[in-house]
Amino acid sequence: MSQLDADLTRHYAFTDVETAVSAAMNTLDSAGAELALKDLAGLDQFHVGGLDASLKLAQLADFKAGDHVLDVGGGLGGTARLLAREYSCDVTVLDLMESYCRVGEMLTARTNLASHVHFEQGNALDMPFADQSFDAVWTQHSSMNIADKQGLYTQIHRVLRHGGTLVMHEVMAGTVQPVQFPVMWARDASMSFLIPPDALQTLLIQTGFQVQNWEDISEQSLTWLEARAANQQRTGANMNSLGLHLLLGSDLGTLLSNLLLNLREGRIRLIQTVLHRL
Numbered sequence: 001m002s003q004l005d006a007d008l009t010r011h012y013a014f015t016d017v018e019t020a021v022s023a024a025m026n027t028l029d030s031a032g033a034e035l036a037l038k039d040l041a042g043l044d045q046f047h048v049g050g051l052d053a054s055l056k057l058a059q060l061a062d063f064k065a066g067d068h069v070l071d072v073g074g075g076l077g078g079t080a081r082l083l084a085r086e087y088s089c090d091v092t093v094l095d096l097m098e099s100y101c102r103v104g105e106m107l108t109a110r111t112n113l114a115s116h117v118h119f120e121q122g123n124a125l126d127m128p129f130a131d132q133s134f135d136a137v138w139t140q141h142s143s144m145n146i147a148d149k150q151g152l153y154t155q156i157h158r159v160l161r162h163g164g165t166l167v168m169h170e171v172m173a174g175t176v177q178p179v180q181f182p183v184m185w186a187r188d189a190s191m192s193f194l195i196p197p198d199a200l201q202t203l204l205i206q207t208g209f210q211v212q213n214w215e216d217i218s219e220q221s222l223t224w225l226e227a228r229a230a231n232q233q234r235t236g237a238n239m240n241s242l243g244l245h246l247l248l249g250s251d252l253g254t255l256l257s258n259l260l261l262n263l264r265e266g267r268i269r270l271i272q273t274v275l276h277r278l
């Protein structure tokens with residue numbers, strides 16, 4: 001395992017994530033009944049804007065029933081389950097964290113979507129998939145830990161079929177630097193690799209994508225994040241609740257406050273975009 005992968009594992013899985021999530025679910029549990037996606041959203045929608053942001057982004061893409069979608073850096077699979085439930089897609093989640101894949105499988109079984117959502121542990125820079133094997137690639141808050149952006153988008157281009165859709169919701173570098181750490185995706189600068197939005201767009205076009213939609217959603221994200229951070233201040237990290245503290249630890253409040261500060265001060269921007277593979 002590389003030093004970066006080891007650091008990311010310490011960051012994203014500060015403790016035994018499988019045990020922590022199982023314990024929290026047992027406390028909340030109503031005798032193993034099927035769970036609704038919104039019951040899990042505090043834990044499995046690991047990006048600014050939560051479930052609503054994923055729903056709005058999905059509306060911009062033209063998903064069809066039976067589409068095979070790859071979610072790169074898909075975490076616990078919250079959005080994969082959303083695309084399976086709302087659009088009848090078959091979704092493969094690729095994530096670096098083995099523990100996220102195992103927890104994701106457990107949550108998928110509890111939402112009765114196991115025949116439509118599958119997990120694969122692996123690195124986005126070395127995807128274990130054949131050329132042109134997906135109709136769409138979805139990726140949300142996953143590129144921040146990846147330095148080799150050219151390698152990442154070349155891999156995505158390779159596994160997408162001609163005319164396939166790339167849907168992205170990403171944290172980008174703002175005009176003010178540096179980023180204040182720690183944040184949700186990194187404890188320090190050694191784990192964080194943000195590029196400005198215009199550099200990303202240029203790279204995507206050079207790699208063989210055509211832009212259908214490109215939107216800077218920093219302002220509305222700021223409003224959402226202010227409410228989310230205030231709520232965290234009020235409630236703290238209750239280990240029995242299904243939240244991101246089960247993944248990131250009890251200093252979630254600090255990570256959220258710094259995220260808010262970076263967005264407010266223009267150190268980061270949030271971009272959502274839909275592109276087509278040429």
Ligand SMILES: C[S@@+](CC[C@H](N)C(=O)[O-])C[C@H]1O[C@@H](n2cnc3c(N)ncnc32)[C@H](O)[C@@H]1O
Pocket residue numbers: 008012044045046047072073074075076077078079094095096097100122123124125139140141142145146184185
């Ligand atoms: C902030 S979380 C976002 C998870 C999910 N996309 C979501 O929005 O709920 C970032 C995810 O990217 C994954 N990740 C980071 N680097 C990766 C890589 N090189 N290959 C695959 N996954 C990666 C992490 O393991 C983590 O699950």
